[in-house]
Amino acid sequence: MSSKETRKLVPTAPARRTCAVAILALSASLVVMEYLVPSSAAAADTLGGHAKQGQAIFRQRCAACHNKQPGDTSPFGPPNLNGIFRGTSPLTAKEAARIIEDGKPPMPAFGSVLSRSDIDDLIAYLKSR
Numbered sequence: 571m572s573s574k575e576t577r578k579l580v581p582t583a584p585a586r587r588t589c590a591v592a593i594l595a596l597s598a599s600l601v602v603m604e605y606l607v608p609s610s611a612a613a614a615d616t617l618g619g620h621a622k623q624g625q626a627i628f629r630q631r632c633a634a635c636h637n638k639q640p641g642d643t644s645p646f647g648p649p650n651l652n653g654i655f656r657g658t659s660p661l662t663a664k665e666a667a668r669i670i671e672d673g674k675p676p677m678p679a680f681g682s683v684l685s686r687s688d689i690d691d692l693i694a695y696l697k698s699r
């Protein structure tokens with residue numbers, strides 16, 4: 571192998587420096603974004619990524635009907651979704667996904683407006699409550 575070929579394989583110093591600068595700039599902007607994105611509730615800060623996404627979707631699409639607080643056992647109105655995956659007759663994630671997708675009259679179906687990953691996020695959020 572000639573020395574010319576060897577040189578081609580090893581990144582030149584300026585190229586390496588550019589790369590390092592790019593990585594630094596990228597991580598700096600990620601840190602800045604972390605601070606700029608407002609968190610809507612203090613409680614949301616403790617949620618993981620999926621649950622946090624799910625919370626946003628829940629507030630937009632579900633909370634108008636499913637607004638019962640934990641412990642509310644009132645028989646009126648849409649069911650309380652707090653703790654639906656726990657207790658004596660818990661729902662499975664699969665059952666919940668089917669209900670969200672297909673609806674359960676009078677609850678509308680969300681299969682055409684929510685993606686599979688939106689529904690997974692919602693379930694992650696409901697599991698956190």
Ligand code: HEC
Binds near residue numbers: 631666
């Ligand atoms: C228009 C009001 C309405 C909206 C909006 C709504 N739901 Fe419902 N949901 C209901 C009602 C009413 C029921 C009970 C249906 C039944 O069992 O007869 C229900 C049932 C459910 C159940 C089953 C609960 C159980 O214990 O069996 C789940 C899970 C659920 N909804 C999740 C959601 C999610 C997630 C969203 C948002 C994507 C949502 N719902 C949006 C009204 C609504």
